[in-house]
Amino acid sequence: MSSVFIIVFGLIGFTFGWFVYSKFIAEKIYRLDPDYVTPAHTFNDGIDFVPTNKFVLWGAHFTSVAGAAPIVGPAIAVYWGWGPALLWVTFGSIFFAGVHDMGALWASTRHKAKSIGALSEDVVGKRTR
Numbered sequence: 001m002s003s004v005f006i007i008v009f010g011l012i013g014f015t016f017g018w019f020v021y022s023k024f025i026a027e028k029i030y031r032l033d034p035d036y037v038t039p040a041h042t043f044n045d046g047i048d049f050v051p052t053n054k055f056v057l058w059g060a061h062f063t064s065v066a067g068a069a070p071i072v073g074p075a076i077a078v079y080w081g082w083g084p085a086l087l088w089v090t091f092g093s094i095f096f097a098g099v100h101d102m103g104a105l106w107a108s109t110r111h112k113a114k115s116i117g118a119l120s121e122d123v124v125g126k127r128t129r
Contacts, residue, residue, distance in 0.1 A: 017094035039113035
């Protein structure tokens with residue numbers, strides 16, 4: 001199989017994820033409000049809570065989403081081959097990693113910027129922390 005096909009396949013998948021699936025998740029699942037004031041503005045102290053450019057925030061989010069792909073992708077390729085690895089890296093990033101990290105950010109911003117550990121303690125109980 002040509003590497004051009006692999007690149008086109010990945011680009012189509014990520015384009016769908018960016019323009020279609022992310023819009024669905026934002027509007028129907030998380031119901032994001034563009035006028036919502038984030039903890040960076042509410043608790044702005046110039047140290048831990050600082051409003052930042054959306055591209056800087058996107059970069060931080062992207063690195064956390066892409067963090068496991070260089071480890072898990074080759075491990076899958078060694079065991080099952082490059083086809084499943086390509087599917088995992090492409091669709092895993094779109095349907096699992098991106099949604100998980102977006103959900104973690106959403107939950108944290110809606111609960112006074114608490115960490116996932118502190119948030120799980122509030123929602124589930126002390127033993128989850």
